[in-house]
Amino acid sequence: MDSTIPEPVARLVAAANSGDTQGFLDTFAPDGTVNDQGRVFTGRDEIQRWSDAEFIGMHVTLDVTADITTGEYTTFTATVGGDSFTGQSHFSFTVEDDLVEQMTITA
Known part of the structure; x- marks a missing residue:
C-alpha cells in the first residue's frame, strides 16, 4: 500500500485483511459512519453489525490498486475478495484527529 494513505486508513485496511474486528472498529471515531452503496451505518455498534454480516464476517480482503489522498x-480503488462481493470497488474516507469519520463504498 502506498505510504500516502493516512495511518488510520492503513490500519483499517490491515485490520480488515487480518479479520481483526476490534482493530477495524478502533479506527473509527465513536460517531463514525460507513456508507455502503447508500446504506449508512453510524457509530461503532451499527458498524460492527454491518461488518459482521457483510465485511469482516465475510472474510473480506482489500488489495489496494490505486489511491489518491487530498x-x-x-x-482508493481496491480489488475486494472474500465470501461475498468480489471485484473492484471504490472506497473514500474522511479522517479527523487520527480516526476515520466516514468510509464510503461505491462500485
Missing part, C-alpha cells in the same frame, strides 16, 4: 479525504 487533505482530509482519501480515495
Whole structure:
C-alpha cells in the first residue's frame, strides 16, 4: 500500500485483511459512519453489525490498486475478495484527529 494513505486508513485496511474486528472498529471515531452503496451505518455498534454480516464476517480482503489522498479525504480503488462481493470497488474516507469519520463504498 502506498505510504500516502493516512495511518488510520492503513490500519483499517490491515485490520480488515487480518479479520481483526476490534482493530477495524478502533479506527473509527465513536460517531463514525460507513456508507455502503447508500446504506449508512453510524457509530461503532451499527458498524460492527454491518461488518459482521457483510465485511469482516465475510472474510473480506482489500488489495489496494490505486489511491489518491487530498487533505482530509482519501480515495482508493481496491480489488475486494472474500465470501461475498468480489471485484473492484471504490472506497473514500474522511479522517479527523487520527480516526476515520466516514468510509464510503461505491462500485
